[in-house]
Amino acid sequence: MMKKTLKRKIPKLIGLLLTIFSFIIIFTPILVIIVLSVNASTKGYSWEGFTLKWYVELFQNDVMKEPIINTLVIAFSSTIIATVLGTIFAIGINALEKKKRVQMMVINNVPVVNPDIVTGISLMIVFSLLSFTLGYYTVLIAHVFFSIPYVVLSVMPRLKKLDPNLYEAGLDLGCSRISGIFRVIIPNISTGILSGALMAFTMSIDDFIITYFTSGAEYMNVSTWLYATLSRGRSFTPAAYAYNIIIFAVTIAIILFVNLKRDRKEKTV
Amino acid sequence: MGKKLIIMSHVSKRFGDQLVLDDFNLYINENEFITLLGPSGCGKTTCLRILGGFETCDEGTIEFDGKIINDLEPNQREINTCFQKYALFPHLNVFDNIAFGLKIKKLDKETIHERVMNILTMVKLTGYENRAVSTLSGGQQQRVAIARALINRPKVLLLDEPLAALDLKLRQEMQYELKEMQRELGITFIYVTHDQEEALTMSDTIVVMNQGKILQIGTPEDIYNEPNSRFVANFIGESNILSGVMKDDYLVEFCGHEFECVDKGFKKNERVDVIIRPEDFDFVPPSKGKIVGTVDSLIFRGVHYEINIMIAGVEYTIHTTKYRKIGDRVGLSVEPNNIHIIKHIDHA
Amino acid sequence: MRRLRPYSLPYLLWMGVFILIPTLILIVLGFSNLQLYNLGVFEITLVNFTIFIQDQVVSALWNSLVYSIITTVICFIIGYPVAYYLSTLSDKKRKILLAMMIVPLWSNMLLRIIAWEKLFMPTSIISDLFGISFDLLGTPTGVLIGMVAMYLPFMVFPIFSVLEKMDYKLIEAAKDLGASDLQTFVKVTFPLSSGGVISGVIMTMLPAMTSFVLPARIGLGKINLIGNIIESKFMKEVLGSSGASINQGALISLLLMVLSVISFVLITRVDKEGETLI
Structure with a gap:
């Protein structure tokens, strides 16, 4: 008996240890960023005492102001556009017969599986072919492009769970084609839409590679600004850590809030 | 209406x-x-x-x-x-x-x-x-x-x-x-x-x-x-479907016997299908029935018994409230208006 | 539902513009001397293939292969047990731990790399506070640690999502039929989770292979991967003297695309609608 329970416990113990190890290495950089964001040192080689000055500087430093605004503007606008389009496309794809639906999902997943660098170069080529000047609009299109598949992927399971007669019941009871979507489909897939939007937002706000290839020399978000700063070794400020921690905290807060609200809603139903 | x-x-x-x-x-x-x-x-x-x-x-x-x-x-x-x-x-x-x-x-x-x-x-x-x-x-x-x-x-x-x-x-x-x-x-x-x-x-x-x-x-x-x-006939309720020959108006032959029926308008000696519902058979003593066979199996269905009877190698299904043992010889009769005749269609 | 089908059509057009067209252009670029900014005449040529004999490119290809494979193997060895362990936990614990694994991804990728860089310096906060110096900058170990930390969650998620959905009765059935714990795992659990494993391997390997900031920063530029070559061909050498850099970059990108397509075929075999991808 002893031996058997021990034999059972060993795999579980290994799982536990590896899980702990995973969390350590995944969280190490986050901890380092937190520490550096409150460290008085500019270079970050040594601990020079606790400070909040980088958080203050974040709102005063003009160098970072523009990339931050760009990042937020792109994140919000691309999230809204990608969520709307992705939801519409998902509704259309879900209505297709099975074979075509699978084909469309395969196409949908191309940007998800493709390495970002390939997506970035592809977009850059299209933009140069269309002679678009690289900047806000090209970055916006690029972010919408890579976000839509994630919106589709998170809306799809919800749509699949819907009784296909539901939309028709709406039409039967007097809805037009469009109002049927709003009155019947959207309320029932709203959690999927929301998680798609959150995913799009978090991907956009942290994107580096695709922005890098589609933004040109002038337009920068925080990531491309950081990259330029690092490679040219100029004007780096620990305020960047502070920015990251703030965005990080806000994201966690939003997602916690959404999840709590959803849990409560599901409980009351 | x-x-x-x-x-x-x-x-x-x-x-x-x-x-x-x-x-x-x-x-x-x-x-x-x-x-x-x-x-x-x-x-x-x-x-x-x-x-x-x-x-x-x-x-x-x-x-x-x-x-x-x-x-x-x-x-x-x-x-x-x-x-x-x-x-x-x-x-x-x-x-x-x-x-x-x-x-x-x-x-x-x-x-x-x-x-x-x-x-x-x-x-x-x-x-x-x-x-x-x-x-x-x-x-x-x-x-x-x-x-x-x-x-x-x-x-x-x-x-x-x-x-x-x-x-x-x-x-x-x-x-x-x-x-x-x-x-x-x-x-x-x-x-x-x-x-x-x-x-x-x-x-x-x-x-x-x-x-x-x-x-x-x-x-x-x-x-x-x-x-x-x-x-x-098969989809609506259970049916015994037998092949027969229309001898004349109101007269059909199946199971080697002629039966009165209520259908007409077929050609003489035309092949037809005869449909008889399981509950439309009545038991009669073997000596009096045109159709005679042996009880092959019997299932109790609650309201009635479902009895399968072998007659000249063909199995008939009968619903009845009367009990018969497996192996019993029974005669069957059927009322003319319970014999339904439809055109014979060849089924593969 | 039928009448909602047309809503999927613009998507096909959109994907055509952003996937099909650039792929075709990349093919033309790779096999000709076409100039992207001068779409006039061009000649089919194989001259771009000469990059594959450049030492720098050969070593980058080799490095990409080695680093991505090692990273993937380590991620798998750690990630599978973790995913399995998580899937055995109670609903609540599972939710919290999974969320905790996603959370770090909301932190800027570049800053996470910078964090490793600062940590691996000969003199770092750690050496200042605790007297331990990692001094791993510019070493393969440093790059590998960075990669594993970066891509491990992408191995765990798909495997977890398959294991989580797996019908526990199948495991009970296997045991009922006389299989030991190990046999159950080898003959039932693992084969059933193979879809997640394939997704996980691909979602780890492709990004690792194509990363370019991480090797540049943590590897101090000593360890170049294929991504670094592509970056330099498309972003840095463009303004230089030889106009052929984009064509060469295109050729390397095509190589990556072939890998993507192979991955894609594998994924669609096991998971047609991409349910393990998020």
Whole structure:
């Protein structure tokens, strides 16, 4: 008996240890960023005492102001556009017969599986072919492009769970084609839409590679600004850590809030 | 029975290369309870969906109250549907589900409230208005679905296998209630089912379908007593189908004997199929019966025994309340009006 | 539902513009002397293939292969048990731990790399506070640690999502039929989770292979991967003298695309609609 329970416990113990190890290495950089964001040192080689000055500087430093605004503007606008389009496309794809639906999902997943660098170069080529000047609009299109598949992927399971007669019941009871979507489909897939939007937002706000290839020399978000700063070794400020921690905290807060609200809603139903 | 409300003429529909409805012709009267009956995949649901406006037909016309409605959207038709598995809106409670159609019509709040409360009484769900639909039992969901459709006061209610998900007892109860409802409201019910018993119990008219075609239209009695084909005979109730030869008008030969019957109009010596329902046989002493055989097996069915009898290598099924032992020799008789004769069709 | 189908059509057009067209252009670029900013005449040529004999490119290709494979193997060895362990936990614990694994991804990728860089310096906060110096900058170990930390969650998620959905009764059935714990795992659990494993391997390997900031920063530019070559061909050498850099970059990108396509075929075999991808 002893031996058997021990034999059972060993795999579980290994799982536990590896899980702990995973969390350590995944969280190490986050901890380092937190520490550096409150460290008085500019270079970050040594601990020079606790400070909040980088958080203050974040709102005063003009160098970072523009990339931050760009990042937020792109994140919000691309999230809204990608969520709307992705939801519409998902509704259309879900209505297709099975074979075509699978084909469309395969196409949908191309940007998800493709390495970002390939997506970035592809977009850059299209933009140069269309002679678009690289900047806000090209970055916006690029972010919408890579976000839509994630919106589709998170809306799809919800749509699949819907009784296909539901939309028709709406039409039967007097809805037009469009109002049927709003009155019947959207309320029932709203959690999927929301998680798609959150995913799009978090991907956009942290994107580096695709922005890098589609933004040109002038337009920068925080990531491309950081990259330029690092490679040219100029004007780096620990305020960047502070920015990251703030965005990080806000994201966690939003997602916690959404999840709590959803849990409560599901409980009351 | 009233005037013709719906006329479907030469309606055809294909999905890909599969012909689902094949030159379908049917008229439906006002206030009629009509049932489309057939095995799954026979096109009955498609027919209903075309009437509801969810599918368009490839050929033919659908006339409603004198107007052709082929191109009308579902929301422009005075027809409502009670969907398979109900399709209740999961995000709305009972009240809002039922009020859905009225809210779209933008009726005022008091009217909506009054009408919803009235219909809740009719479907016996008073007090359930604030419940989430997911907390209702199958039977209750069914009632909400009916209420949701009927509150819009349609001229026609389409019902797609509405009772399929309910257990036997509840199903029988609902059959009765649906029939009552239809009588009281005086509107047309078009009912789709694959359950022949349901069809026989509820319908004014039954349309038997197979492979996109109508095989027979008639009252339940007609369909049951005078099936016009092997398929109908087999699908509606159990049947003994024997091959025979028509000797003359009102005289048929099968099992090596001639029997009086009530059919005429066949050619002399034409090969025919003879259909006899299992409950239409009577036992007689072996010496007096034209058909004599041995009891092969016996199953107790509750109301009756189902007895299989071997007669000259052919197995006959008989439903009777009289008990016979396996191995008993029995004679069988059958009344002339219980012998149904149909044209013989070769089956592969 | 049928009438909602047209809503999927613009998506097909959109994907055509952003996937099909650039792929075709990349093919033309790779096999010709076409100039992207001068779409006039061009000649089909194989001259771009000469980059594959450049030492720098050969070593980058080799490095990409080695680093991505090692990273993937380590991620798998750690990630599978973790995913399995998580899937055995109670609903609540599972939710929290999974969320905790996603959370770090919301932190800027570049800053996470910078964090490793600062940590691996000969003199770092750690050496200042605790007297331990990692001094791993510019070493393969440093790059590998960075990669594993970066891509491990992408191995765990798909495997977890398959294991989580797996019908526990199947495991009970296997045991009922006489299989030991190990046999159950080898014959039932693992084969059933293979879809997640394939997704996980691909979602780890492709990004690792194409990363370019991480090797540049933590590897101090000493360890170049294929991504670094592509970056330099498309972003840095463009303004330089030889106009052929984009064509060469295109050729390397095509190589990556072939890998993507192979991955894609594998994924669609096991998971047609991409349910393990998020």
